[in-house]
Structures are given as structure tokens and as C-alpha cells.
Amino acid sequence: MRANGKEIMVREGTTLHEFLVSAGYDTSRVAVELNGSVSPKKTYKEVMLKDTDHIEIVSFVGGG
Amino acid sequence: MPVKVGIAGLGGLGSNVAVMLVRSGFTDLVLADFDTVAESNLNRQAYFRKHIGMKKTDACAEILKMIDPDAEPETRDVRLNEENISGVFGGCSIVCEALDGAEAKAMLVNTLLSEMPGTYVVSGSGISGWDLPEGIKTRHVFKRLFVCGDGISDTGDMHAPRVTVCAGHQANLILRLIYGMEDEKIE
Numbered sequence: 001m002r003a004n005g006k007e008i009m010v011r012e013g014t015t016l017h018e019f020l021v022s023a024g025y026d027t028s029r030v031a032v033e034l035n036g037s038v039s040p041k042k043t044y045k046e047v048m049l050k051d052t053d054h055i056e057i058v059s060f061v062g063g064g
Numbered sequence: 065m066p067v068k069v070g071i072a073g074l075g076g077l078g079s080n081v082a083v084m085l086v087r088s089g090f091t092d093l094v095l096a097d098f099d100t101v102a103e104s105n106l107n108r109q110a111y112f113r114k115h116i117g118m119k120k121t122d123a124c125a126e127i128l129k130m131i132d133p134d135a136e137p138e139t140r141d142v143r144l145n146e147e148n149i150s151g152v153f154g155g156c157s158i159v160c161e162a163l164d165g166a167e168a169k170a171m172l173v174n175t176l177l178s179e180m181p182g183t184y185v186v187s188g189s190g191i192s193g194w195d196l197p198e199g200i201k202t203r204h205v206f207k208r209l210f211v212c213g214d215g216i217s218d219t220g221d222m223h224a225p226r227v228t229v230c231a232g233h234q235a236n237l238i239l240r241l242i243y244g245m246e247d248e249k250i251e
Contacts, residue, residue: 029166031173033206038177058205060169060189062219063227064075064162 002054010049017044020057031058067242070094070156072144072172074120076222077188078162079110079127080231081238082137086128088239091135093128095121096152098143108224144172150179158241160234161187164219177208184250186237190214191230192221200226202233204249210237 001010003023010019016039020027032039033056039047049055069085071078074097082093097120101111115123121139128135140152144163149172153159159176163169169187176185190200190213199214212233240246 026166029170031170031177031206031209033209036207038174038206040178041174056206058173058189058209058211059215060166060173060187061213061216062164062166062169063191063217063222064073064077064164064169064188 001049001051004055004057010051010053012051014049015045016047016049016055019049020044023057025057025059029060031060032056066092067158068092068094068156069238069242070096070153070159071162072096072149072153072159073162073164074099074109074124075105075162075164076108076224076227077191077231077234078160079120079124080228081160081162081235082124082128083110083131084232084235085238086131086135088235089132090239090242091128091132091137093135093137094140094153094156095124095137096140096142096144097121097124098141108222108227144168146171146175149175153180153183156180156183158184158186158238160238161185162231162234166218173209177206182208184208184241185210186234186241187211188213188230188234190217191227192217192219193226194223195226197226197229200229200233202237204246207250212237 101115202212
């Protein structure tokens with residue numbers, strides 16, 4: 001799988017939520033684009049990742 | 065269709081972005097914030113001492129009209145949430161994300177990109193402290209999402225110089241989108 005431009009291994013059947021948590025992301029602070037479409041937050045625990053996926057993750061920090 | 069730009073949050077980023085857009089001749093704005101101007105805001109936000117206690121939507125609109133008397137910004141005195149965002153920014157083809165908290169930023173960006181197909185989002189993330197501003201950049205991260213900032217420095221300890229640098233990145237990118245200078249990248 002390609003994540004933020006880097007090739008990484010992902011176990012078949014891993015959910016988007018599991019991947020984000022294992023990679024150290026706080027899921028309440030991120031936005032995710034999977035294969036060119038934004039993943040709504042409520043789908044994170046249902047979406048299964050595949051080896052061919054392209055994922056972009058943005059993690060926001062506070063201050064405005 | 066004429067372009068309308070929404071500004072979500074009228075703090076250090078949003079108030080300065082609004083001022084820069086109006087100075088650049090772009091006035092078709094929707095200004096959204098629930099807050100009032102506090103003395104502690106004056107170190108980085110576009111307001112003046114006389115605005116303390118005033119709604120940020122009203123104070124910001126007043127400043128914009130001082131720059132351009134023909135500016136008629138729409139104001140929305142509301143706390144943004146998943147339910148009201150698409151209504152507040154209905155008709156906006158670009159929204160500037162300028163909220164304070166990281167969770168609120170993520171909620172706004174997710175809701176806009178999911179519920180408003182075709183709308184571009186220009187977010188600010190990472191503006192605190194006194195580091196040299198070279199780390200503050202504009203990044204095209206998703207098809208319809210640009211993020212300006214250093215991406216690292218978190219809430220607290222915010223000052224005019226770096227906040228204004230980031231607001232400049234956001235205003236510049238918004239103007240590039242309005243005038244078609246990003247078309248090659250976004251098509």
C-alpha cells in the first residue's frame with residue numbers, strides 16, 4: 001500500500017481505523033483520502049485496506 | 065457562476081485572510097464565527113481595541129467595509145458543527161478553514177469534503193511560536209484540500225508574525241484558485 005507517498009506493508013483485512021491507530025494517528029484529528037476519495041469518518045471501522053490502495057492522511061494541529 | 069468564498073473562524077487566520085482578500089479586490093465573502101473579540105486577540109487578529117466585546121462577525125465586516133465601502137460580506141454568527149456546515153457555506157466554491165482546535169479543523173474539513181462536492185478547502189495548521197517562518201508552506205494534500213502551515217506547532221503561544229505568514233499563504237492560494245492559477249493541478 002502507498003501511504004503519504006511511501007510504500008508500506010499492510011496486512012489483508014486491516015481496517016482503516018486499525019491502520020491509523022497503529023500508525024500513531026489520533027483519529028479525531030485527521031482527514032483521509034483513499035484512492036482519490038475522502039473517507040467519511042463514520043466509515044473508518046468498516047473500510048478494509050488492500051495492498052493496491054493509495055492513502056493520504058492529514059493530521060491537524062491546533063491554532064487559528 | 066461567480067465565486068463565493070467562505071471563511072470558517074475569524075481569529076488570527078480568518079480575520080487576516082478576509083482583510084487580504086478584500087485588499088486584493090475580492091469581496092464576495094461569507095464570514096462565520098460564534099465568538100466575540102477579546103483583549104487577548106489583539107496580539108495577532110485584525111481587530112482594534114474598540115472592537116473588544118463585539119461579535120467577531122460584525123467587527124470583521126466593519127473592518128472590511130473600512131477598506132472597501134462596497135464590500136457586503138454575509139455574516140453567520142454560529143458555532144459550526146457537522147449538521148450546519150453545508151448550510152452555512154452553501155454556494156461557496158472555496159472555504160478557508162481557520163478554526164482553533166485540531167478536532168474542530170478535522171471535523172470541518174471532513175464535512176466540507178464529504179458533503180460539498182466541488183468545493184475546495186484551504187486549511188491552516190501549524191502557526192504557533194517563534195521559529196523562522198520557512199517551515200510554513202502551502203501543501204496540496206488531497207484533490208480538493210490544501211493545507212498551509214508548518215503542520216507541527218500546536219495551540220498556544222500564537223503571535224502576529226507567524227500567524228500572519230500562514231494567513232498570507234491561505235489568502236494567496238485562495239486568490240490563485242479564484243483566478244485559475246491552480247487549474248493545471250486541480251483538473
